[in-house]
Amino acid sequence: MRNKSAASLEAAFLAARYTVHAPCGDIMLKIGRHSAGLAALMAAKGWNSLALITAYNPHARPRDAQANAFAQEDLRQAAEALGLPCLAGCNSAPDGGEPVEPTVAIAEISLAQAQALAARFGQLALVYADAGAIPKLIWV
16 A cells, blocks of 8 residues: 555646647646647647656655756756657646646657656656547656
8 A cells, every 4th residue: 555645646646737838839638638639739740649757856855946947958958869859848736836847748759768768857757648648647
């Protein structure tokens, strides 16, 4: 059985709002719910997958803004080095409020690649959607 803090963390991840800043406008994602906006974006671009990864607060431990910003820039560069399409995004509280963490939305990335990249930046989980456009919480 999971401990209370792990259950609380999972509940927070499941309740969070995940946003992809797409060319057609922001697409809001909820874990386990089909996203028509994401499906349309993926179909228009011919993408079969999309992962949202942040470098903020590794291991779910808060750290200062400057360290988070530097890590996020490193993540953005690592994602671009894969040669896959990338968009900006963010994670936020269910009401869209604080805290807000920037993400990189990486298209056409395999689940294994996404997990490895998230692990490299100390993340506990990431958001992943395949062609069905149903975002899933994936533990790293």
